Amino acid sequence: MTDWRQERTAREARLERARRHADGKVVPAARVVDLLEAILQPGDRVCLEGDNQKQADCLARGLSACDPARVHDLHMVQSGIVLPEHLDIFEQGIARRLDYSYSGPQGARIAKMLYGGQIELGAVHTYLELFARYFIDLTPNVALIAGVSADREGNLYTGPNTEDTPTVVEATAFKNGVVVAQVNEIVDRVPRVDIPGDRIDFVVEADKPFYVEPLFTRDPAAVTETQILMAMMAIKGIYAEYGIRRLNHGIGFGTAAIELLLPTYAERLGLKGKIATHWALNPHPSLIPAIESGWVSQIHCFGSEVGMDNYIRARPDVFFTGSDGSLRSNRAFCQTAGLYACDLFIGSTLQIDLQGHSSTVTTNRVAGFGGAPNMGSDPHGRRHPSDTWMKAGREAGGTGDPALRRGRKLVVQLVETFGDKLVPAFVERLDALELARKLNLELAPVMVYADDVTHIVTEEGIANLLLCRTLDEREQAIRGVAGYTEVGRGRDHAEVERLRARGVIRRPEDLGIEPLDADRSLLAARSIKDLVHWSGGLYEPPAKFRNW
């Protein structure tokens, strides 16, 4: 007779072995290694929670301290490879196979280990893809997650950085997996229940609060006049033109400049209420002036941001907050919102090729994707219209019955022609291709594909790729805004002027923008201190961003 409950039985056995290290559900930090060694079995699929912001770091240290003779050949399925321990476990033999999404700070080491064969790579995903696969073919046997506090029943308060936790727990707890949460403190009563206790098997009181990286804080003092010029062009030439109300911003200084120009430059253009009202966005400190000036209706967040908690708490009309008053973020929902409910994604990149493919990898770093490819893509499954979406669809044209034409999401790349250390952003061939060859990847790591990108904004102008009708036009439109890079100097001047006459390429003067007006005095805040003032003292920036 078929046994339909093998997984359930295995789960019971794991819990049985682990219970002697716990007092009820509670496990002291000193017993983490014992606990993990009792729960884990060789070959397990394990999600060690970590993304671009919060980290289950106490559990990560515990896992890397396990005996590789007992815990080995794990298959790690997690958003972020961020902490050194995330890779140490591969060197130790504790883990063997990896499916992940983002590896920012460990990008160089992960490339080296992939190259050396120390990691058996499944795939590099976007956040949404990996979350999706949690429910199909990468369901974790064990999830090691992080929260702010828990009660003795296991009811978990994740705090403002809810992020991936609900998704990871959903996939694990409801498919016979074991969930272990590290928390900063055990309390009698949690401020709000983010994860009900019956989904949490063990709670570890961590030796120190979990780490959160202030990834989305951009110091206005570092915004350059070139970035301001590009932001002015984006506002006037794209936001105003298409009436963009629902949007997602990337993490760079260019988009921070746009946020800081809303209450000044965009206000003077009379755009308040007409653009940038509904956001899928982390709580960017640089958006505070726009929020305070009444520009923003609401924001849904992937995660939180260090120092923004009190500000968010005081602005519940704008942010999604719980009954306790603090932010409730959710990466999976916000990614979905960015994909299907936003009309524009705008972000930066390191390399763009002649067709508009872009990538943030260089030959010795595999930084992963995070969420940008989902934000920066045209969702073919979208069915609700908006003026912005329909206008972009009309511009894209195409063959067939116009009545059956769908809209287009705007995907904008905001790049200076020369990046850090004067490395050109425009290239004939992406480094991603070379990396894929070196590492034997089936799929080159492209962040945004050419068929998704609609506009490229540089300090030289805007290229509207929707209006290009041939591959050659597209190439010249890109060359036409590529400045003094090799790619830019290789342009066909006559063709570029023809494209400019058609409005495919628009220079600052075509938009009525005087480059000399691009001055830092246009920024609504010129320093982190200004942001604190705008927030009425509610924003508490981390020490490394202060100059007072």
Add this chain to the structure above:
Amino acid sequence: MDRETTWKPVTLSTAPLDQSWYEASARARLAGLLDADSFAEFIGPEQRMMSPHLPLFDLPRAFDDGMIVGRGRLAGRDVLAAAQEGRFMGGAFGEIHGAKLVGLLRAALVVKPAAVLILFDTGGVRLQEANAGETAIAEIMRAITQVRAAGIPVVGLIGGRAGCYGGGGLIAGTCARLVISEGGRLSVSGPEVIETNKGAEEFDSRDRALVWRTMGGKHRRLIGAADAFADDTIGAFREAALTAIPAAPAFDLPTLEAEQARLEARLERFGDARDATEIWGRLGINDPAAVPGLTTEAFDTLLAGLPEVSHDAR
């Protein structure tokens, strides 16, 4: 002190006097500080008096070598003024840069202006022309004492991105009055230099809050290293300069003895403190941790309640 702080709205004004001193170029600072259109530059960029040393290092030069000197009027009175451009080589002193300021100070002895204003924005001496730079520092300090001895106030204004470091810090010490803003920093060794020599445990240069509470404007004002605290606007610096000029003490033996006594007493009282907040506590500030967050108004109120931070020395 009440922990509740009133937060001033961030100005979106485009009027010149409302512009940030910290953000402004040296020329914009001079233009706003002095009476409108009154500034006349000596040895302007059109004369291309540039560093003779930088080409040896294949480094770009500036037509004014990062130092702008000239004469103008402040509330109708003739003054001489010098401004360092912190965005060119961190406002560092080189041969031409230094010589322009020495020349301006020596000219003061002849033209007898109502005051000489020095708009500091410097990391110290330019390493590529260190000997010339160091010599210039010494010549400038000597010239300042001569100008002050002739009864002309020399007032330093500190609030630029580069702060006032190295030899600039020494020169500032010889001025009759110093005005500083919150963003301004005044010291001799910079944060990175201290960390390199003494280790991150001694001074973590990346802890910016630590840097500012040790070298920043509020602390310098609280311990009497600066005499006036200004908001970070060109207008506020202008007002502070107008107040500082008549307040400048005579440069005579009693003043120097008072300064010596003041410095000795300060060392005696605070020499063992490990952090600026300890010093603030000893000064009688109830909530030292709140000081960095105070607005200029609240800070002025705080200062008014601390009589010993004002002095007639220097």
